[in-house]
Amino acid sequence: TPVQTRGGEPSAAIMSMMWSAALQLVKRSSSSSALGGRASVIGCRSLSSSSSSDTAPLGVTSVPSVKMLIDGNFVESQAKDFVPLTNPATQEVIGHVPLCTPQEFENAVQSSKEAFKTWRNTPVQTRARVMLKFQELIRANFEELAVNVSVEQGKTLADARGDVFRGLEVVEFACSVPTISMGELMENVAGGIDTYSIRQPLGVVAGICPFNFPAMVPLWMYPLACTVGNTFVLKPSEQDPGASLMLAEMAMEAGLPKGVLNIVHGQHDIVNAICDHQDIRAISFVGGDGAGKHVYSRGTAAGKRVQSNMGAKNHAVVLPDAQVEATVSALTGAFAGAAGQRCMAISAAVFVGDAYDAFIDKIADKATGLKVSGGLEPGCDVGPMISPKAQERAEGLIAKGIEEGAVCVLDGRGYKPEGYEKGNFLAPTVLKDVTPDMTCYKEEIFGPVLCCLKANSLQEAIEIINANPYGNGTSLFTTNGAAARKFQNEIDVGQVGINIPIPVPLPMFSFTGSRGSFRGDLNFYGKAGMQFYTQWKTITARWPESDIPKTARAEGLSGVGASAPGQD
Structure with a gap:
């Protein structure tokens, strides 16, 4: 600035x-x-x-x-x-x-x-x-x-x-x-x-x-x-x-x-x-x-x-059996809400098998209907980005993704709401055919942009996510309990949602981002937060009872090391 x-x-x-x-x-x-x-x-x-x-x-x-x-x-x-x-x-x-x-x-x-x-x-x-x-x-x-x-x-x-x-x-x-x-x-x-x-x-x-x-x-x-x-x-x-x-x-x-x-x-x-x-x-x-x-x-x-x-690249995995309407609504809000400027925003979606063709267009259609305007406007769904620099960076990563082979299904660049022509606006954008080697995938865009990847199996989707350096949050959308259990067990990410797009824990737990998304030993809020702001002190005390007769030791304890010889 x-x-x-x-x-x-x-x-x-x-x-x-x-x-x-x-x-x-x-x-x-x-x-x-x-x-x-x-x-x-x-x-x-x-x-x-x-x-x-x-x-x-x-x-x-x-x-x-x-x-x-x-x-x-x-x-x-x-x-x-x-x-x-x-x-x-x-x-x-x-x-x-x-x-x-x-x-x-x-x-x-x-x-x-x-x-x-x-x-x-x-x-x-x-x-x-x-x-x-x-x-x-x-x-x-x-x-x-x-x-x-x-x-x-x-x-x-x-x-x-x-x-x-x-x-x-x-x-x-x-x-x-x-x-x-x-x-x-x-x-x-x-x-x-x-x-x-x-x-x-x-x-x-x-x-x-x-x-x-x-x-x-x-x-x-x-x-x-x-x-x-x-x-x-x-x-x-x-x-x-x-x-x-x-x-x-x-x-x-x-x-x-x-x-x-x-x-x-x-x-x-x-x-x-x-x-x-x-x-x-x-x-x-x-x-x-x-x-x-x-x-x-x-x-x-x-x-x-x-x-x-720190930063994040939060993934959603969508299986073919996921509930369509609920999943589309959840993903749209998770990538575009708050103009994508959330450390837990979904910025990458991995669609498994037939889900790739079944969901992407529906998400783009849903995002098209979002109202982009000043944050205080009635009915506004997506507000501006924080600064012109942030907007330019996000738009540059979109362009880089297209240059590297991604297909732009929905392009929100250049959008200027009526009455807010000078604002830092980027409308929801959806890129498909994204691969893990693309710049738009490797870097945190921090804008209302969804990068869509394809996997042939749940195992492949898990491997894609675990290969990413970040570990803030991830979600799985499915109706299969066994798949959900496999995902939550094998995924190397600190916060996991099952049919929950943004799995931020309530404060009685802790915000447990991991790997490249967090440095330190104790996380924010919850019991870990209390531990971070405090330190242990251990006191060992003996108050001799010189005027009180000693209490007899229970029979059978001699020789077990309860006290030094001669101090019974």
Whole structure:
């Protein structure tokens, strides 16, 4: 993203808030969603109330700058470099995001470090009650969050609601921390000696978030991390930070003390600072391959615990006996929904035998009927991609696939919805006759594109998928139980769906992507997430009972090594 340089001090002119822009878009689209009174409160706290024509990027005369959250206060950055925050459906600049300074980042870390001293000793039930109140506030402000996600990220309102809801589920799960984080104890491991293990928080931990789930992914991270006693430094995507700031305000209203959560903005420099800072004990990352590998390597080299969710090439396998209508609907939504910008989107479908000719045209016909438009438009099925660069990359991979021999059954390139001609739109696209050696198959397209491959048997389909380096998710569509059992047993992918297109586990389980899609030992949320944010401490204790007569040992235990000679 090109950096826009902003010089001088802003004027005192009152600015139109991002939420005002969102409200105008809602009205323009005749959407039934309305913003409540909270919108202006959040807007005023997390967005700058001042700007001027000589400081706004891209020639925009009146846009706010996004604030940071440091030590319980939304503060404006002193940075000189900003990136534009745009609505992907219109390219309208609705704000600018600061690339925060090294000192501002240091302030955030030190705030979290100081807050940890008292937060770690706050009773676990009290920490859980904060999350209980937090989930209540998310529910109360659900529509405002969804509209913000739609405006900044481009998702349809339905997809944006799903984004918020799946994050909300993790907050609800965090309320169970008192139960899932209990330790272990064994008494009398030796004469009068007890040993017990407890889980303790790590300290200051950090999260680096992607653009594609601006509400859900932050909620994968800090609710669980903070409930077990850590403090958190969050870096949301600079492309859509609004939801993170709204959620942070709700968390503080729910009772999260100042400093427990801090939010900074930036790009490469801040990511490297997170990896290198000696006071940050662990990093949660979700994003692309290059950045994910970099964060894992640099973070672990600095002695940190790292969990890194990265790229994917999720396959669906369709057997000839699959239910036609249900399978067609499932695959269409799984590859085109959210404009294909989901780490669990189905981007490759392997059709076995006769299924190849029976399903592909039906999927293309179904996708043709999807409405592609601005995310807040009523009835919209597919919104814009996040940026012109993302759109160009996806279109380039489509062209490369055709050049290498793929047949384009449905071509969504060049589509411009009425009223959104400047948006980053790519309509659903279906390629067939794709082979594993083609570029469009080997690379993650991250757009509404389905690559269709053919296999002669279920075994061949399994071998195709297992040969792919990624291991995030896969699905099988069939009515044959034996085939399903073979598939789930032999497939080398971390998350498997049977007649389920996007098998994302609920938070009582964990998000278990594997192989090239994940680096680390402990996955996100669920029990594994709790384990990632805590460390074991084992205590062995002996309290001599000098004034109490010794308890006699049971007969028959002499000589079995229960204690050292002479210590019976």
